[in-house]
Amino acid sequence: MTASLPRRRFLRAGLGTTTLLLGGGSGCSSSRREPIKFATNPWPGYDPLYVAREKGFFDEAGLNVSLVDLTSLGASRRAFERGQVDGCGATLVELLLAADQSGIRPQIAAVVDYSNGADVVIGSNTLAGPADLRGLRVAIEPGTLHIQLLALALASVKLTVRDVLLVPMPQNAMPAAFADGQVAAAVCFPPESNRLLEKNGKVLFHSGQVPGEVVDTLVFDSSFVARRGPEVQAFVLAYYRAMEFMEQHADEAHAIMARRENIDVAELRATLAGLHYVSRQEQRALLAPDGPVARSLDHLQGAMMTLAQLRQSRSLKDFLIARDLIAASGVAA
Template sequence: MSRNWHGGGQGMSGTRRYYIAFIGLLATFALAACSEAPSQPLRVGINPWPGYAPLFLAADQGFFSDEGVDVELVELSSLADVRRAFERGQTDGMASSLVEVLDADRNSHRAPMIALMADYSNGADVILAKRGITDIAELKGQRIGLEPSSLNRFILARALAQGGLSMDDVEIVSLPQVGLQEAVEMGTVDAVVTYPPISTGIEQTGLVAQVFSSADIPGEVSDVVSFNRETASRRSADIEAFVRAWGHAVDLIRTNRQESYALIGRHIGMSADELEDAYQGIEIISADRQDEFLRPGGPLASGILALGAILWPGEAGEDAKSVSRFFRGSARTSWVSVE
């Protein structure tokens, strides 16, 4: 008597039954391997700037790991490099100023969304001019070195406006931040727009004096960490953990400043004393203060509106409704709601 069933497609040979069981076993192993495979790290582009430095501290001290998120900080030399890496999909997020957020939104399909308010500059971003130039009005007709496609444009425009000048009244010399000190020493520029650690080295040459700083435009120069929309939607829990780790790092700086500065200095090339001075002009924003800045109609939203009007005058500007796209899914709301 045959053990095989026939007719109506209901029978199955022993060989076929074993084959299907074998395929099922392989599928089970494959699914198990996938579920156990670690997720890719969150890759965040960052350049040397004390305002972002708690991220280095969070990595060095294991705060990211403690919160259960794998983070790779991709160190780049300039904000322009950070933005380009983000636009090309080489990073998931970027630590940057609002200028890079707006530029990436205009120039790519990455749709940056702000997850974290890192800091605002209250004197650290500066315009340094050669000796003999004592105020902004005297910059008329002078050569100004700055990093193109960066916050430097905004700072210069705001400074010139206070001196009764416009961008048309000066000669812009586009240079990377790392090339500004050489330009000052060679005399190929008359002033530069810069920030620590580059500004520290330039001031130490004794060839320049400060004629403007972000303290003259309080609250207008903000730095953030943003992630592209797809990452924001898919990895909400990881980004929330990222913000918590940031908070631990900020707390450590406050409770153990000198040790924290020593660790940070190794990444951005500044001594503890230089960092102490730099942080006099930088307000680091802790995790428990994020709502204050990320709320609808808050300082960041207002900053984006003002920034767009200065960087792209004459164009149809942002409005409160359109600005909201940068904040949906922030770490202080629900990432799951991101479409």
């Protein structure tokens, strides 16, 4: 999704869980409990969590939250699959892979943003567009939304991923690989995308050309939601409280976020221009059975099945999204 920050279970836990979540309000004791361990990678969509921590919103909600800083989406997903964290920031790619490869039941607590130009395919400035990638080496981080965006870029010129040479590497290794000529292009987002542009890179394709296709979510394990559903709801509400703070006190919030991303405020704001934060009020429509997330999931799943990255297909309802809970959170005070 935009600038160079790496991203990329509320779902049906059964009627009993939904009742617990909806009926329990915040349901949090004022005493500090076992931590909620939540993994994130650098990406502005998740940064309101750090605003919530710094401003004490988690504490005020009675939550003991441990934010686990990891370097990539893949690292966050692996920690989630291994049970090292209770939840993580994830794109739909991580959601599908976690469900397919680990047997856990990930549940989406909220969609936090969608990429609106932040995620990009960057190539040498000698390339005119995606069509020129045929036969060239393209860097992607395996198991991330990179494959989704690359497939979309190539499909726009009637190519497929089989028409390029995929070079797997962590996103933070891409600037050096590009500068050294090891790859002709890379799929990435800020801050690494900014580094590639500084090395005479050129944007060949961006997520703004496929609006609503690339989303970021807050995801929890279904067993955790079953045990501690009211805290998950309070966690999401603290996120949205941080979002409101960001709207009212942009300078202070952006300074917190920039420190988290290890970039300056100007670069952060440039990155924010490439994404759309999803409000509480937008959740119900976004997560409707025939809504944008369901359509995006189906589109992505088809590409991943073609690449043999998934063993079976799923629909959004298989992830048991508690849309009623999320909508209730959206109107909560």
